[in-house]
Amino acid sequence: MLNYTLRRLAFAVPTVLVISLIVFLMLDMAPGDPTASLPLTIPPEVREQMRLALGLGDPVLVRYVKWLHMMVVVEPSHMIANATGWNIGVEGPRILSWQTRSPVGDIIVQRMPQTLWVVGLGYLFGILIAVPIGVISAYRQYSWFDQAGTFVSMVGFSVPTFFTGVVFILIFSVWLGWFPSMYDTTHQVRDWDSFVFQVRQIAMPVAVLALFNASQISRFMRASMLDNLNQDYVRTARAKGLREKTVVLVHVLRNSMIPVVTVIAIGIPTVFTGAIITEQIFRVNGLGDALIRAIYVSDWPMVQTITFIFAILIVLFNLIADVLYGILDPRIRYD
Amino acid sequence: MPDGSAPVLDVRDLKTVFRTRAGDIHAVNAVSFDLRPGELLGVVGESGSGKSVTMMSLIGLLPTPPADVCDGTAMLAGQDLLRMGPEALRAVRGRDIGFVFQDPMTSLNPVFTVGFQIMEPLRRHMGMDKAQARRRAAELLALVGIPDPERRLKDFPHQFSGGMRQRVMIAIALACDPKVLIADEPTTALDVTIQAQILELVKELRARLGMAIIWITHDLGVIAGIADRVMVMYGGQVVEHGRVRDVFADPAHPYTRALLQTVPKLREPREAQLRVIEGQPPLLGAHPAACPFRARCGQAFDRCARENPARRPVGAQGHDVACHWDHRSGAPA
Ligand SMILES: Nc1ncnc2c1ncn2[C@@H]1O[C@H](COP(=O)(O)OP(=O)(O)OP(=O)(O)O)[C@@H](O)[C@H]1O
Ligand SMILES: [Mg+2]
Numbered sequence: 066m067l068n069y070t071l072r073r074l075a076f077a078v079p080t081v082l083v084i085s086l087i088v089f090l091m092l093d094m095a096p097g098d099p100t101a102s103l104p105l106t107i108p109p110e111v112r113e114q115m116r117l118a119l120g121l122g123d124p125v126l127v128r129y130v131k132w133l134h135m136m137v138v139v140e141p142s143h144m145i146a147n148a149t150g151w152n153i154g155v156e157g158p159r160i161l162s163w164q165t166r167s168p169v170g171d172i173i174v175q176r177m178p179q180t181l182w183v184v185g186l187g188y189l190f191g192i193l194i195a196v197p198i199g200v201i202s203a204y205r206q207y208s209w210f211d212q213a214g215t216f217v218s219m220v221g222f223s224v225p226t227f228f229t230g231v232v233f234i235l236i237f238s239v240w241l242g243w244f245p246s247m248y249d250t251t252h253q254v255r256d257w258d259s260f261v262f263q264v265r266q267i268a269m270p271v272a273v274l275a276l277f278n279a280s281q282i283s284r285f286m287r288a289s290m291l292d293n294l295n296q297d298y299v300r301t302a303r304a305k306g307l308r309e310k311t312v313v314l315v316h317v318l319r320n321s322m323i324p325v326v327t328v329i330a331i332g333i334p335t336v337f338t339g340a341i342i343t344e345q346i347f348r349v350n351g352l353g354d355a356l357i358r359a360i361y362v363s364d365w366p367m368v369q370t371i372t373f374i375f376a377i378l379i380v381l382f383n384l385i386a387d388v389l390y391g392i393l394d395p396r397i398r399y400d
Numbered sequence: 401m402p403d404g405s406a407p408v409l410d411v412r413d414l415k416t417v418f419r420t421r422a423g424d425i426h427a428v429n430a431v432s433f434d435l436r437p438g439e440l441l442g443v444v445g446e447s448g449s450g451k452s453v454t455m456m457s458l459i460g461l462l463p464t465p466p467a468d469v470c471d472g473t474a475m476l477a478g479q480d481l482l483r484m485g486p487e488a489l490r491a492v493r494g495r496d497i498g499f500v501f502q503d504p505m506t507s508l509n510p511v512f513t514v515g516f517q518i519m520e521p522l523r524r525h526m527g528m529d530k531a532q533a534r535r536r537a538a539e540l541l542a543l544v545g546i547p548d549p550e551r552r553l554k555d556f557p558h559q560f561s562g563g564m565r566q567r568v569m570i571a572i573a574l575a576c577d578p579k580v581l582i583a584d585e586p587t588t589a590l591d592v593t594i595q596a597q598i599l600e601l602v603k604e605l606r607a608r609l610g611m612a613i614i615w616i617t618h619d620l621g622v623i624a625g626i627a628d629r630v631m632v633m634y635g636g637q638v639v640e641h642g643r644v645r646d647v648f649a650d651p652a653h654p655y656t657r658a659l660l661q662t663v664p665k666l667r668e669p670r671e672a673q674l675r676v677i678e679g680q681p682p683l684l685g686a687h688p689a690a691c692p693f694r695a696r697c698g699q700a701f702d703r704c705a706r707e708n709p710a711r712r713p714v715g716a717q718g719h720d721v722a723c724h725w726d727h728r729s730g731a732p733a
Contacts, residue, residue, distance in 0.1 A: 297507045300461060301499075301509070302509065304498075304573075316512075319509075394510075396510055
């Protein structure tokens with residue numbers, strides 16, 4: 066297993082490199098210029114100098130290699146230094162946002178906690194809701210619980226989050242006034258009251274994401290349970306005289322979790338990208354929000370970096386999903 | 401064979417109906433049989449004749465709905481299995497009655513070790529702790545002829561061959577020293593040499609442990625080799641029943657006779673074609689008011705369409721048949 070994981074990690078490196086090259090080149094070729102949004106009165110030669118100052122004078126491959134070096138060496142070392150105070154001693158220019166002129170890495174580090182809290186909790190609650198619903202729906206197939214669960218998950222799955230988000234704001238902020246409609250990132254949790262405020266302001270975006278994730282995962286859970294409930298080994302377990310609870314929650318659930326856990330793992334990075342919209346609606350200034358703003362103003366270094374991070378996450382979680390599969394299913398041999 | 405002693409299992413007039421949207425399916429109709437201590441009862445009959453449903457009805461293994469075990473009694477040690485609550489029946493399953501199923505490849509849970517799966521009934525029914533259950537599980541694996549049992553307890557089912565898995569299934573079924581072992585076509589999915597090994601194993605275990613066995617099979621050769629008595633089922637009913645040598649020597653039901661003729665004989669000149677029983681198995685939709693076999697029966701006459709024959713004794717003691725036609729005289733009985 067360890068061998069397999071290491072081998073897969075080694076293969077992931079060229080994959081990520083190719084992705085980084087594609088991301089870099091595509092954005093480089095995209096129309097839009099960092100100086101395009103500046104006033105038209107700026108003379109062309111000044112404009113050109115600004116472009117040179119942004120490092121746009123070099124050939125594209127040179128710029129790619131420089132960017133890659135900053136991306137995988139300089140920025141991580143800064144991150145480590147900031148987090149642990151331990152200086153590796155890698156110096157050099159950092160990736161600068163064209164828009165704010167501050168290092169992209171610092172912006173991402175600032176934005177990360179909001180995204181992780183909102184998206185992470187949304188995913189976590191989604192799983193916690195989805196698993197029991199899927200299990201009960203499958204066990205009581207066609208019962209009213211199953212019918213209701215299937216209907217709600219179909220709605221939750223087919224209605225986009227920007228719609229549920231707006232509906233939630235309308236109902237719970239505008240009409241009922243229970244929750245604030247905007248997320249205040251500057252809010253600090255210091256005591257009980259500020260904690261309660263934090264819970265209230267995070268509740269709606271988390272609920273919107275949790276609903277969406279839960280409807281997806283519960284469908285998987287239900288289908289997987291149904292597959293397994295009809296298996297011969299379930300009859301064997303019953304013939305042994307085991308309690309129904311043991312049969313379902315030990316024998317069937319353990320088997321049903323295998324594909325579901327994989328789906329959950331693969332879904333984690335897509336949740337980041339999916340949260341872009343939710344962040345916009347609730348004004349959470351997280352990573353998704355940063356990405357959207359950077360795209361608006363053609364801030365390519367920012368876009369490249371965030372896209373690249375998403376790509377790494379996708380490759381990484383695919384790998385994690387495969388490894389989990391091997392851990393959960395003893396029939397899988399990876400040698 | 402053990403005769404005269406009180407039966408361990410006594411089933412009377414068992415009736416199971418599947419209530420489906422397309423209508424009722426009368427899968428088991430008034431089936432009666434008994435099983436004496438240490439005896440091996442063979443059950444034969446073509447696919448769909450209700451062999452499995454009969455046995456699963458006894459211990460509540462059928463999904464309800466659609467299954468409805470609506471009539472009959474099944475006495476095990478003075479208790480009626482069909483009147484027990486689900487909790488009491490759960491205590492009987494795996495403790496008093498062990499079950500071995502047809503397909504060993506799918507009957508074990510792929511994600512748990514074989515040891516865990518053998519230990520489960522021991523811990524559930526015998527109140528053993530982990531260490532005791534593990535010791536007993538290793539004994540059981542040794543009993544069913546799996547070498548190096550201590551180590552194999554930690555293996556998963558996919559690390560065993562089909563025959564080995566069926567041995568594990570037998571070990572699970574025997575874990576709590578059941579009075580009755582029900583084996584539902586336990587060798588059908590295995591190749592011939594492995595079949596023979598499993599048969600030998602069961603014969604030996606029966607001699608050693610003395611439990612009564614119900615052995616469901618399509619293979620008359622197996623019945624001839626190991627059973628004391630045989631019960632022939634057709635269309636959800638028992639059509640003939642008796643000691644193996646009586647039934648094989650003097651089959652009384654046209655279906656049994658046809659069944660015995662379909663077995664290719666090695667010692668006689670080869671026939672041009674394999675013998676088959678012409679026609680289709682009956683549809684079990686209607687309540688059986690007529691003989692289920694009449695459409696395929698060469699001897700059928702008008703009474704067969706009017707009246708479902710009851711079992712009546714023939715020839716040797718304990719031999720009975722459900723047929724209006726008398727095979728001796730060749731005339732209506
Ligand atoms: N869940 C079910 N719903 C409806 N009908 C069923 C169900 N299970 C079994 N039956 C019906 O009950 C009848 C008897 O089936 P059973 O499985 O007992 O046959 P069998 O004699 O064991 O055959 P085989 O030799 O193929 O195992 C069949 O006609 C089948 O259609
Ligand atoms: Mg069967």
